[in-house]
Amino acid sequence: MNLIGKIFILLITLVEYINCQVVVTAWVDKKIVPINESFTLTISVSGENISNVKPDIPNFTDFNIYQSGKSSNISIINGQINTTIEFSYTLIPKRTGKFVIPKIGIFTGKEKYFTKEIEIEVTSPSISQTQPHTKTKTQQNRNQNLSREELIFAKATVDKKTAYIGEQITLSIKFYTALPVASNPQYYPPNYSNLLSEELPPIRTGTEIINGIRYYFAETKVALFGIMAGKAKISSAKIVAPIQEDTVFDPFDPNFIQKFFSQMARTQDITLETKPIEIEILDLPPPPKDFSGGVGNFFITAKIDNSTPHAGDPINITVEISGKGNVKQINPPQINHPSLKIYDILSSETNSKNNDIIGGTKKFTYIATPLNEGSIIIDGIKFTFFNIDTKNYETITTHPIKINALKGKIGKSFDFDTTKLKSEIITKGEDINYIYEKIPSSTFYTLIKKIANISFTIQIIIIFFLILGISIKTKINSLKNLPFKKYEKAYSNFERKINESIKQNIEKKLSTIYEAIYDYFSDKLNENISHLSFGKIKNIIKEKNPSISTDSLNELEEIINKIELLNFTKTQVSDLEVKSLLEKLKTIIKKIDKEMKK
Template identity: 55%
Template sequence: MNLIGKLLLLPFLFCFELVLSSQNTVVSAWVDKKTVPINESFTLTISVTGTNALNAKPDLPAIFDFNIYSSGKSSNISVVNGQISSTAEFSYTLTPKKTGKFVIPKIGIFTGNEKYFTKEIEVEVTPPSFSNQPSQQTYPKQPKQKKQNISSDELIFVKAYTDKKSAYPGEQITLSIKFYTALPISSNPQYLPPSYSNLISEELPPVKTGTEVINGVRYYYAEVKTALFGIMPGKASVSPATIIAYTQSQSEEELDPFDPNFIQKFFSKAVNTKEVKLQTKPIEIQINPLSNPPADFSNGVGNFFITAKADQNTVNMGDAINLTVEITGKGNVKSINPPEFKSENFKVYDVLSSETLSKNNDIVGGTKKITYIISPTREGEIKIDPIKFTFFNIDSQKYETIYSEPIKIKVLKPKDGKTYDFDKTPIQNEISKKDSDINYVYEKSKSVLIFKASKFINEFKMYINAVLILILLINYFTNKKLEIIASNPKEYAYKKALSNFKEKIKTVKFEPESKKILGIIYDSIYDYISAKLKKNIGHLTFSKLEAEILSEKKDFSKELLSELKKTIEKIEFLNYAASEIKKEEMEKLITETFNLMEKIEKEFSK
């Protein structure tokens, strides 16, 4: 992708983040009436503008002086020239419980990152105004006799009911909790709402009040309505709601609650009150499954229409267009999934959504606003195709698909002749490296044998090398020697004749039998002479032996030959003698032979 093109688009793509981060969060709260009669209600509005406004969530503190009901939330995002502003408003209906000056405490709003607080608001609750109260003629005074015949339980009670016992997921079910009293009460009752299972709730303020005659008894009533939406097919339930009221003691002078001056009279005197705690019965609702939802079902259940508009119809290549799609109608718009925007001519960079709830005539509805930030991928006259939206029409009990009008966009050449390359890879925020740290310690022990072994070898390497070189040298010289022997064995035998003789003679020490010793000496003499004559003379007779020696060395000493003859004859004599040879005699013979051979060696060396 062209880097310059990307860079040009980036400011817009990141402007959402940048603008929001630079924008200060502003939190404010106000009431529509600073002074309110006890028999009326007023509206508290909390507004959050700025960073993370859409994520804001008020954390209402315990407000004991008022009953408080959520009457809706509206949020809005607007994108103008790349400037994004977001606002969320939370509305609550408050009904006072008693007269006097009261303070709505600071309300905390958590935006996901930080917590902000509203200012305290002072509200004065005055005695009731009767401009809107029914006239005395319409509701005649309660006949005292009739009331005395009815038990106190029947004079004050609460009931809960729903407008339907079964519904589809997402279809509105209206829950009414109605409090009746024919007894004077010291203040507006306290309402503890029920909890819900498999249901989403939306309160439907304001509290409706009035009178109703049941079995001839005229009751004052207050009605709280709540819109419920089933989540999953199956059973859903509403747990009991609780009403806590304070009635005047029977012993006191009776006050007629329908007396136009009842509350003025009531609050003008000190009374003994009695707490009455009332509970509704639990309610069960069957949530039926929607049959065969289409693949593109938006999760919307109700009756809606769709519109779409672009913030500009002529743009340059690379510019962003805010395509705003609004889905309006009755039904829980919060649960609607934004329709998918698909087009080869546009690339979608972001999708922002907000909703505004309305509760007119106790029916929940509103507008889901989806803003697609798109950019054209080619020049010329191009069309934004109709946006498709499929929902379950609660009126016709059928799935319905509706379309927005197509929008024509004229795309001009990019400013300054820049080109753009749109690939399919979503742009990701780059990782920003903040800091670096050293690697963590080794927590487990590891083998260090190889390090120790190599260190050990290194410490003794001089000795190891010396031994190895010595082995090499020995091998070399041994090999050389063997080569010499192999090249002239007779010459080698000639040189080694005496040492070989001595080696052989040394072995006789270990021989126990004298005859064998004589044999060894005899053979050694002949081997020696054979080596010296460089021929195998075997066991020749001495005369032949003498001839061989003289033929090899003519000037050989006659004395030595004579001595050699005597020694050989002596050995032969002893060998054939019957008796065993004495040790001393044998040692003498060996010594003599030894000395003789050394003399002969010298003679040969001459």
């Protein structure tokens, strides 16, 4: 690679580095603070892809620290999204002197950045709010009559005992003392069950007269939010206060000077606890379908950065929801318009704790594109929340937004992703495939459907013809083999006729028997033998079936002769005689039939 190439790559890398850089800064609102006052530390982080960063706050030995807010701001310039997040903390000094707020680390997911160290000077308390170090003589006398529990105590109170899920409950923890305290007391906050907490700094201090006693007090407030319906609990808060032992000095005592100075070091730690509190959390009424998750009291505004964009150009629609309540939990309202494509929704928020009420502003930035030229009117954007003041769901709407989209610039597309190297092929966008300008005919599909529909009919027709063919074939075959069939069925036909003859009168009976014999032999020999004498018939039988014994034929001839004789003497024939004759005839024909098959 030549030198120019190397310089080019170096430049690209430098530009990318500058683009991706994260800037972290920290500052305080005052550098010299009286011990009985608080000050604010703000940490600001700005850059790309920093939505999930959080400062890694170290343990401060010289200050009590409370998070007092978080705000974020998003700016989109030429498709580059830049985010700035500010974290605010309230710090309360524990002792006087010069201290340093150490470097605070912030991890962005890729790299860790640090703030600079900040020097703070904590001075003696301001005169207006001094502790009761100096007491009037009358108060000192009155205090001597009271117990220690009456002179120094802590109290926890809530502004409501029942609240809906997400509704703010303000907890106040107050520390009262009528005794001198050596240094700032140590505070151990309570534990919360089924509650989310948010500190409400700063700590208020002042004096209050209760039952004629003048107390110095320090108050801390916490905003609490119920998580689930049911009971929620606030455990005891603990305060450890180092108080000075109250001794009366005799100025005439020889050791007065030593006693007076040693008094400063003689302190005693007193532990105070507040009473636990129970709160009833109520479930929200059944929510409507478009409920945004917001509980509080809000108002909504919407604006657009460019009301006359070209079709295909990106525009930013900003919807701001402000008010008191759980701003963090608010989901973006829906914007639906067929001529508008929403690519992404960015959200940022600014929290406020004005007058001890949690609230703020949630800003949603919709990155959208008009799909085609023409007028686009977005009806009022709706936002539904649970109004904590009216205890009802409420839907508020923005003014309609009018966009007059101009004709799109050919070939222009917009890209929000700037993380890729310039030397690579950069995908600028994604779209569906283009239409088919020449549409083929649907004849093929229609034909397939028609054939598929009629093919069942075709199958039925084929099966019908198959059955017809088979039955015709069977008929033809049977006609072709008629003599064989007659041969096969000769004996059964003979037997049938003989059985028929039994029911007939004697005249008809004899002729039927005669006929049965002749038909039997005609079928067996496949010849018409009705005109022949039995002698000739015997010869033909013998000729065609040599296996038949002569005895059988002779026996049959004898029976035939007997039948002929009986036919002449019909009147003298008894039924018994005919019956035995028939039995004999059946036996002999059966015998001949068997011999023929051999």
